[in-house]
């Protein structure tokens with residue numbers, strides 16, 4: 001028996017595999033994978049020394065917790081050959097964007113289901129993983145939360161907020177990359193090389209996020225501490241307000257959330 005089975009070992013499937021092996025305390029021998037792409041499986045088995053299932057039914061039959069990490073369009077095909085093996089003793093964790101729990105349940109039946117929305121920093125164990133459970137069992141919830149913590153911070157959300165977390169943290173890294181790039185370009189305009197400015201911009205964002213997290217202060221309190229009367233920062237902040245900085249961010253998250261709702265239909 002394997003603790004974990006992963007169906008679909010593409011970008012997200014590999015991020016999950018790596019997080020579990022490096023940071024969850026599980027061993028390679030606890031994990032079995034399945035993918036249509038046999039070349040990919042061969043490389044991953046060599047790299048991580050995990051087992052590979054010859055078919056998806058074998059994986060589901062022998063796994064306690066099953067991650068589904070295929071594209072939403074491939075969901076039904078990916079589990080169809082294994083439908084006989086899903087039962088109330090199996091726990092299924094879906095990372096498929098926009099596939100609601102009721103739809104997963106209508107295909108695989110009585111297993112416990114967790115719908116998740118990870119973001120790309122999960123690749124280095126620093127993601128945000130939004131989760132919705134379709135069951136109340138607290139000990140199981142704790143077990144799954146601990147497991148997913150190997151990918152980053154786990155935040156439980158009601159399922160109706162899954163599109164919102166997609167717009168906020170799912171798309172969030174793209175907003176932050178854009179902000180860092182803009183800071184670096186500004187650095188070039190005021191005399192730095194792009195590489196030099198990028199290094200300064202990246203560390204500024206990283207350090208600021210860490211300071212915020214570690215002090216747990218309101219961002220406005222920390223901002224006020226670096227904003228002295230008639231100093232440089234208030235002049236910069238005024239320009240951001242004039243250009244509609246906050247308005248742009250709020251609109252971006254709202255638009256992305258609405259788009260996620262459209263795509264889920």
Ligand SMILES: NC(=O)c1ccc[n+]([C@@H]2O[C@H](COP(=O)([O-])OP(=O)(O)OC[C@H]3O[C@@H](n4cnc5c(N)ncnc54)[C@H](OP(=O)(O)O)[C@@H]3O)[C@@H](O)[C@H]2O)c1
Pocket residue numbers: 007008009010011012013034035036037040069070071072074077078079095096097098117118119120
């Ligand atoms: N990437 C992200 O940042 C991210 C973030 C949040 C959520 N997600 C979700 O994660 C899921 C996977 O995304 P991804 O970017 O990792 O996609 P991906 O790289 O295309 O990986 C999907 C894998 O599933 C395999 N596959 C396709 N049909 C299959 C089947 N019937 N049985 C078994 N395996 C099958 C694919 O093989 P082939 O290559 O041969 O097609 C591929 O290796 C998606 O549902 C997406 O919504 C991704």
